[in-house]
Amino acid sequence: MTTPAPLSQDELKTLVGQAALQYVVPGEVVGVGTGSTVNKFIDALASMKDQVRGAVSSSVASTERLRALGIPVLDANEVRSLAVYIDGADEIDGRGYMVKGGGAALTREKIVAALAQRFVCIADESKLVEVLGGFPLPVEVIPMATAQIARRFESLGGEATLRLKDGQPLVTDNGQHILDVRGLTVSDPLAFESEVNQWPGVVTVGVFAHQKASVCLLGTAQGVKTLSF
Numbered sequence: 001m002t003t004p005a006p007l008s009q010d011e012l013k014t015l016v017g018q019a020a021l022q023y024v025v026p027g028e029v030v031g032v033g034t035g036s037t038v039n040k041f042i043d044a045l046a047s048m049k050d051q052v053r054g055a056v057s058s059s060v061a062s063t064e065r066l067r068a069l070g071i072p073v074l075d076a077n078e079v080r081s082l083a084v085y086i087d088g089a090d091e092i093d094g095r096g097y098m099v100k101g102g103g104a105a106l107t108r109e110k111i112v113a114a115l116a117q118r119f120v121c122i123a124d125e126s127k128l129v130e131v132l133g134g135f136p137l138p139v140e141v142i143p144m145a146t147a148q149i150a151r152r153f154e155s156l157g158g159e160a161t162l163r164l165k166d167g168q169p170l171v172t173d174n175g176q177h178i179l180d181v182r183g184l185t186v187s188d189p190l191a192f193e194s195e196v197n198q199w200p201g202v203v204t205v206g207v208f209a210h211q212k213a214s215v216c217l218l219g220t221a222q223g224v225k226t227l228s229f
């Protein structure tokens with residue numbers, strides 16, 4: 001008998017994207033994140049598009065995908081609260097704290113997450129870590145503050161580089177830039193997020209501790225594991 005081939009990372013993303021449908025509340029507006037894992041969720045959501053009032057989206061890319069599948073997208077200002085926000089992560093630890101922003105959408109992701117009563121993180125098992133910091137930490141910054149913010153990270157032992165796209169500084173949906181910071185260990189995510197958020201010129205730091213996950217649907221070789229925090 002041959003052993004079945006292990007599921008690829010893409011297949012694990014599909015599994016968790018589909019599993020997230022169980023958290024979508026019929027008749028409500030759902031918060032939708034950004035990234036390749038969320039794209040699987042959006043594709044799955046199309047199967048129940050007649051059961052939701054629509055979505056609040058965290059990026060232009062997700063908005064376009066949602067609309068292409070016939071799912072209405074509402075402005076975040078049109079809703080007071082969301083039952084659930086579904087998004088991926090670059091890293092998640094055993095307490096539900098995350099690093100996000102690999103797709104440069106961290107600011108809008110944090111805004112939509114802050115509207116939601118529940119944050120459901122969908123991720124393949126490669127994203128589960130003991131301590132945050134292995135993935136370069138994305139920080140959205142106002143361009144004129146880039147150099148001083150980079151120096152502040154250097155004083156903490158990090159190395160910040162400006163994210164480029166096609167040889168030019170990447171411009172976010174909000175018209176700002178992204179620094180990626182390597183070499184940090186974020187052992188106290190709540191304190192770290194609070195500290196960096198108040199540096200002048202920082203729009204959003206990619207540590208999601210104040211808006212941590214309530215649940216993580218983790219795609220593993222054994223299937224989808226549900227971690228509750």
Ligand code: 5RP
Pocket residue numbers: 033034035036037038087088089090099100101102103104105106109
């Ligand atoms: C985008 C994000 C994403 O959630 C994160 O980068 C994970 O992406 P993927 O599902 O493609 O691995 O924070 O800003």
